[in-house]
Amino acid sequence: MKALHAIFVAATVGITAVTSPMTAAQGQAGHIIVTPKDLKWADVPSLPPGAKAAVIEGPVNEAKPFTVRLKFPANYEIPAHTHPVLEHVTVLSGTFNLGMGDKLNKKQTRALSSGSTAIMPPGTNHFAWTNKETIVQLHGTGPWDITYVNPSDDPRKK
Numbered sequence: 817m818k819a820l821h822a823i824f825v826a827a828t829v830g831i832t833a834v835t836s837p838m839t840a841a842q843g844q845a846g847h848i849i850v851t852p853k854d855l856k857w858a859d860v861p862s863l864p865p866g867a868k869a870a871v872i873e874g875p876v877n878e879a880k881p882f883t884v885r886l887k888f889p890a891n892y893e894i895p896a897h898t899h900p901v902l903e904h905v906t907v908l909s910g911t912f913n914l915g916m917g918d919k920l921n922k923k924q925t926r927a928l929s930s931g932s933t934a935i936m937p938p939g940t941n942h943f944a945w946t947n948k949e950t951i952v953q954l955h956g957t958g959p960w961d962i963t964y965v966n967p968s969d970d971p972r973k974k
């Protein structure tokens with residue numbers, strides 16, 4: 817478990833490094849303004865291959881506020897998982913099909929269109945899938961992580 821966490825932190829630092837110019841600007845002015853073209857998309861080792869993340873505010877692995885944009889391709893699936901902190905998901909484009917439970921079941925999801933928001937308390941089992949490219953924004957207070965209900969679903973273990 818420790819080793820896994822180390823991998824996650826390393827991956828997160830990797831994402832953070834990509835956004836360091838923005839963080840520098842933030843330090844100077846005390847605010848963050850991001851337009852879509854400012855986003856630096858990177859792979860996400862903790863999610864099944866195909867997802868991209870852009871950290872707007874972070875880093876996500878520290879006990880501070882974070883804001884992250886996630887982009888999923890069409891026909892993408894996120895197996896059942898939990899987070900150690902509150903998850904706030906806001907759908908920006910596409911359709912995020914979200915369900916609660918310990919196993920991905922496409923028949924037990926709600927189709928969240930752009931403008932929809934979902935909030936899951938820590939430890940709530942949930943899963944999601946897409947049928948078209950979908951962008952969501954996560955925000956909350958870290959440290960962020962993802963724990964799969966079925967450990968073999970964790971791409972960091974593969």
Ligand SMILES: [Cu+2]
Nearest residue numbers: 897899903942
């Ligand atoms: Cu989640």
